[in-house]
Amino acid sequence: MKNSYSNIFTFNKKNLKKTINNLNKNNLVCLPTETVYGLGGNAYSKTTIQKIFKLKGRPTSNPLIVHYYNLNDVIDDVITNKLFKKLYKKFCPGPITFILKRKISSKIHPLACAKLNTVAIRFPKHKVTRSILKKINFPLAMPSANRSNNVSPVIPADVFDEFKKRIKIILDGGKCKIGIESTVVDLTNKPKILRPGIIDKNSIEKILKCKVTGNLKTKNKRSPGMMKKHYSPGIPVLINQKKHDGVSAFIYLGFKHKGKKHFFSLSEKSSLNEAASNLYEIYRLIKKKGYKKIQISKIQNKGSGIAINDRIKRSSKL
Ligand code: TXA
Ligand code: MG
Secondary structure, X not given: OOXXXXXXXXXXXXXXXXXXXXXXXXXXXXXXXXXXXXXXXXXXXXXXXXXXXXXXXXXXXXXXXXXXXXXXXHOOOEEOOHHHHHHHHHHOOOOEEEEEEEOOOOOOOHHHHOOOOEEEEEOOOOHHXXXXXXXXXXXXXXXXXXXXXXXXXXXXXXXXXXXXXXXXXXXXXXXXOOOOOOEEEEOOOOOEEEEOOOOOHHHHHXXXXXXXXXXXXXXXXXXXXXXXXXXXXXXXXXXXXXXXXOOOEEEEOOOOOOOOOOEEEOOOOXXXXXXXXXXXXXXXXXXXXXXXXXXXXXXXXXXXXXXXXXXXXXXXXX
């Protein structure tokens, strides 16, 4: 199918080959994952990692997630442990990222890990990215495909809006099903959630059969990207709102205001998973419509609601 963007490509054999050729030449490409679109490149190559930080405008102190096809591929790069293997078995490939200790002999370029002695690794589930990971001889350093501090893209056109023609290939994998970034869990010590996601603390505790800490209340220096303002739609966001001010875009859950001007429902059936998958797309839509401010009603703080609240809270920080 043709589209009006010259750098958004349909997923087929020819474009798969083109994408792989580019990755082999240490170029960057944008790929779909089940969570959000990523900006990927060879995690073993210094020039590639430098290109990622530059294109995103990301501080080099904020490390990248390294993406692999499966368990066998990581053993030369990180020190695995029992907790990791349990979670891998249950959730991978899927929307969860593990922080593990880096092997001294690891080929991951130190810049990808912001020179830390830990690495964030993930095994994405989306078939397009899996078919690429299967065919290349290196893992992909792949942050979300947005300029630093913006919200992550969940459709190819959103990726285009971020980088325009500065990226040669955006591979079309449709809308990302999950719509918010993976859960990040630190397994280098007592398990700790650094970034909440669709796989929540309870389901992780169930598999590990031990307590897992969340970092929401404590200031956590181990996940640098989570410290500051992030996930911003580019206009002020007010959370826990009860009353519409008459002019701002108002985001809520349910169908109470269906059809009313200025009101945007994250999920008419009040599903928190559906709400998560629509959040960033609605942020972008509201911005495009020219609104100057977003109000968001209170969202239940359980299950995926914890991840949604984490993102909207961060996006409300000016
Ligand atoms: O769903 C996702 O995880 C997406 C898709 C594309 O895979 N990727 C993503 O990457 O969200 P990024 O770079 O936007 O977010 C990575 C997060 C940041 O908050 C970063 O600080 C944290 O992971 N991180 C990476 N390496 C880390 C490390 N060694 N220790 C602690 N946190 C780390
Ligand atoms: Mg990001």
